[in-house]
Structures are given as structure tokens and as C-alpha cells.
Amino acid sequence: MASPRPFSAYEFMIAWRYLRARRAEGGVSVMTWISLIGITLGVAALIATLAVRAGFREEFVDTILGANAHSSVYYAPTSVYNDLTEETYTAPGRIEDADALAARIAALPDVVRATPVVRGQAMLSANDQNNVAEVYGVTLADLKAMPRIADPANSMGNLDDFGREGVNGIALGVELARELGVSVGDKVQLISPQGAQTAVGTTPRIETYDVVYIFSAGRYDIDKTRAYLPMPAAQAFFNREGVADEIEIFVKDPERVDALTPALMQTAGERALVWTWKDANGGFLRALTMEDNVMFVILSILVLIASMNITSGLIMLVKNKGRDIGILRTMGLTEGAILRVFFLCGAFTGVIGTLAGVALGVLFALNVQHVLDFVNLITGGGAWDASVRGIYELPAKLRAWDVAKSVLLSLGLAFVVTIFPARRAARMNPVEALRYE
Incomplete structure (x- = not known):
């Protein structure tokens, strides 16, 4: 059985x-x-x-990739000798041929776009309230290409007014606007200690801008400190006429952005340095x-x-x-x-x-x-x-x-x-x- x-x-x-x-x-x-x-x-x-x-x-x-570049190229500072004073000083690493460099980088494989950017810190003031802001100078097209910034569901105002001729506009993060007590249509003052060069030295620069756009990137630290100016306005305010601070790069696959670093270094030249979103947030x-x-x-x-x-x-x-x-x-x-x-x-x-x-x-x-x-x-x-x-x-x-x-x-x-x-x-x-x- x-x-x-x-x-x-x-x-x-x-x-x-x-x-x-x-x-x-x-x-x-x-x-x-x-x-x-x-x-x-x-x-x-x-x-x-x-x-x-x-x-x-x-x-x-x-939130990182929706409001920031995947990688950026910038130049290291250089030492410059002044014949008149016989002193050596450190010159910031400005990019003088920014548009040409951005075009060469944009032609690399896996690069979606590359854009020159001006960056600087300044103080924003309105309604007797002050706050330090990280100011970015970008074009309207580049601002519209950032999904977290240009999201109409989480923003106020008309983004097309940013950079429009005759409108001295600025875009603010929602937390920054809340702390200053401003909304779309209000005015804010941007103050920088590094202003115009005069015979008696450098005087602070104060400019008034109209708030044309308020965004929420989904990140508290970005919304609390980020502000955008049109590229020409940012260059004029931070004394960057004709130059840029860095080239922001957006790629097809952000998770593999490190593989593009050697090509970026070769394209940008020996003084170039590369900083990726993983470097900033990897820890x-x-x-x-x-x-x-x-x-x-x-x-x-x-x-x-x-x-x-x-x-x-x-x-x-x-x-x-x-x-x-x-x-x-x-x-x-x-x-x-x-x-x-x-x-x-x-x-x-x-x-x-x-x-x-x-x-x-x-x-x-x-x-x-x-x-x-x-x-x-x-x-x-x-x-x-x-x-x-x-x-x-x-x-x-x-x-x-x-x-x-x-x-x-x-x-x-x-x-x-x-x-x-x-x-x-x-x-x-x-x-x-x-x-x-």
C-alpha cells in the first residue's frame, strides 16, 4: 500500500x-x-x-532636481598681481564667455540644456522686515524650465511678467514672501554691500523691485531663501556685466550625472570645477x-x-x-x-x-x-x-x-x-x- x-x-x-x-x-x-x-x-x-x-x-x-541644476560648472579664483600697488589679490572666478561655453556644454551627449547663471547674496527688505536671500539671475526660459518653480498649482502671479520690458520684476519663494509680508504686486528693496565703485570706495547698492511671482518649490529651505532676478538685472546689481558665475547643466538621467563630469571638465578648460547635486546632497x-x-x-x-x-x-x-x-x-x-x-x-x-x-x-x-x-x-x-x-x-x-x-x-x-x-x-x-x- x-x-x-x-x-x-x-x-x-x-x-x-x-x-x-x-x-x-x-x-x-x-x-x-x-x-x-x-x-x-x-x-x-x-x-x-x-x-x-x-x-x-x-x-x-x-524637490532637489525640480528647483536646482543637476550639475554646475564654475571657475576657480585666480591670483592677480597689481603693478601699481605691487600687491597680489584673489580675483573671483568669473566666466567671461558664458554663452559660448554654455553652447559647447549643451552639445555634449546626455545634456538637455546648459545656461549661464549669476548668483549672489543680498538682503531683502519690505514692511520693516528684513531677510537674507540667495539671488539667482536667470532668463525667463530657464525659469520656466524648472518644474518645481514654474508649477502653476503652487505659485501666484504671472511668470511671463518676469523679465518683461518695462517691468522691474523679482520672483520670491513663498516663505520668503511670507516673512517679508509681501504678495504679488508689492515692492521689495534688494540691498547689497558690494555696490557701485566710486572715488571714495564702494557704496552699498539699493534697488527696488516689483514682486511679480511667488513660488513654492516644495522645500522649506528653498522657499525661505530663494529669489530670482532677470539675468541683465542680476548682472547689473551684482557688478557682473558681461560675465556669469557658473553654468547650470541639466541632464537626461540625474542619477548618472557623475559620469558626465570628465567631459564637462575637458570642455570647460583647466580652471573649471564641477559641482553636482549629489555632491551637495550626497551626505x-x-x-x-x-x-x-x-x-x-x-x-x-x-x-x-x-x-x-x-x-x-x-x-x-x-x-x-x-x-x-x-x-x-x-x-x-x-x-x-x-x-x-x-x-x-x-x-x-x-x-x-x-x-x-x-x-x-x-x-x-x-x-x-x-x-x-x-x-x-x-x-x-x-x-x-x-x-x-x-x-x-x-x-x-x-x-x-x-x-x-x-x-x-x-x-x-x-x-x-x-x-x-x-x-x-x-x-x-x-x-x-x-x-x-
Whole structure:
């Protein structure tokens, strides 16, 4: 007579009957529920954490690439000897042939566009309020090409007024405009200590501009400090007539921007230096990656602890079912069949807990902003501070690999921890089990 195949229907039936609660075996039922709830919460926390971390990184990178150049070329300062004073001074690295250099860079493979830019710091003043601003001199076409800056859903004013003839316009970040107390149509003063050169020295320069556009880049630090001027106006204000401070470069694949650096250095000349968005933010992104790995390990330990409760429950179940095991062995069940029955008892708990955890984790990830709003409601606000986190809301992005990784981890741990008590049940001597029956 042939032996039944492994994991036959009767093995599933016996395992399922053993998992059902009985009043006399309440301890087993309690341990099963503790294991089930622990695995559910562990898997849900793992999925929710991975989704939030992935969403935060994607949003952070998107705000960087949507409002900044992917790479920039600038010249190093040079030492200049003055024959009249017989002194050597350091001259800033200005780019005199900026348009020609930008055209050569734009012709490189994988470069989408390259544009000269003037950069400088100045103080903005309005309504008796002052704030330091990072001022960029760009053209209207370049400003429109920045998706986070030119987004009409997160801006006020008419971007076409920027650089229009007869309009002395300036574009401000929303937080900068809020602190100055200005809106579209108001006037602000731009003040720089490095003004006009006169016979008695350098005098501060003060210019008045009309606020024609207010934008939100999605990053608190950008919205709080960033201002844009038309290129000619910025050159005149910062004494950069006919020159630029750097060439901003936008590429097809920002993640591979470092591969373009050698070509940029060769095209721009020996004095050229290259600074990419990864150079500016690489430390923070590496810290995020390390934190993701640490969080995964910590939450994996949480799932492991929950899975260990399966072992405790199965050991109690084996002890209570000693008589049943002896009867099943005398009826002809092999050690392998008994092992599989109790393995299935633990596996059922692991599978059900994992599926419930996936459902709860996905539900949390899809409604994370509503959860945060509820926390703000009961705590009085402040659960998410944009000035600390950089971005304005807590995003979440569900990725299939993150969910699969959580499921595989939970099921793997649940299956492994059931082997020891299942083997103990399979090796039980039926004679000893029935000795006192």
C-alpha cells in the first residue's frame, strides 16, 4: 500500500482542528493570538516604515532636481598681481564667455540644456522686515524650465511678467514672501554691500523691485531663501556685466550625472570645477540609506520576536496533544506526517498574521497623511515641522519589492521557528504518550 503524499488534505485538516480554541486549552489559544497579533503588527510596521522612507527620499530628491541644476560648472579664483600697488589679490572666478561655453556644454551627449547663471547674496527688505536671500539671475526660459518653480498649482502671479520690458520684476519663494509680508504686486528693496565703485570706495547698492511671482518649490529651505532676478538685472546689481558665475547643466538621467563630469571638465578648460547635486546632497542621501537599513534590521527583530511566540504556542500544543499524537502514530501516521501537521499549525499562524500585516501596512501607507492629520488634531499640531524635515508633508510610496521583502522575511521566520517544536512532536514515543491513558 502506497504512503500518502506529503501535505495531504488530512494533514491540513488535523492542523486546522488543533489551532481552533478549546476552553480546556485556553493557554494554547492565547499564545496563538499573541503570535498572530505580533506578526501582524510587525509586518505592518515594516511595510509602513519602508513606504514612508521611500516616499520621503523620492520627494526630497524630486524637490532637489525640480528647483536646482543637476550639475554646475564654475571657475576657480585666480591670483592677480597689481603693478601699481605691487600687491597680489584673489580675483573671483568669473566666466567671461558664458554663452559660448554654455553652447559647447549643451552639445555634449546626455545634456538637455546648459545656461549661464549669476548668483549672489543680498538682503531683502519690505514692511520693516528684513531677510537674507540667495539671488539667482536667470532668463525667463530657464525659469520656466524648472518644474518645481514654474508649477502653476503652487505659485501666484504671472511668470511671463518676469523679465518683461518695462517691468522691474523679482520672483520670491513663498516663505520668503511670507516673512517679508509681501504678495504679488508689492515692492521689495534688494540691498547689497558690494555696490557701485566710486572715488571714495564702494557704496552699498539699493534697488527696488516689483514682486511679480511667488513660488513654492516644495522645500522649506528653498522657499525661505530663494529669489530670482532677470539675468541683465542680476548682472547689473551684482557688478557682473558681461560675465556669469557658473553654468547650470541639466541632464537626461540625474542619477548618472557623475559620469558626465570628465567631459564637462575637458570642455570647460583647466580652471573649471564641477559641482553636482549629489555632491551637495550626497551626505544626507547616504544617511537616509543607512537609516533605512538600520530601520529594516530593527523592525526585522520585532518580527522575529513575534515569530518566536509561535514556538511557545506550539510547544504548549504538543504537550497538550501528546495523547492524540500517540493515537495517530498507532493508527499509522509516520514521523514525517506528525512533523508536517505541527509545522502547518505554525505556518497557518505565520501566513494569516503576514496577510493581515500586509493589509494593515498598505492601508496605513495609503492614508499616512490622514493619520498625521489625526495626530496633529489630538496633539495640537507640530507633528511634522517643515523647517526641520525640509519638505512640507510626510509622503509614502508603496513599492512591490518592499512589500515582497517584508512578506518573505515574515514567512521565512515563521516557517523556521516552527521546525523545532514540530520535530519534537514527531519524535514523541507513542508508547510513552499512551502509558497512562
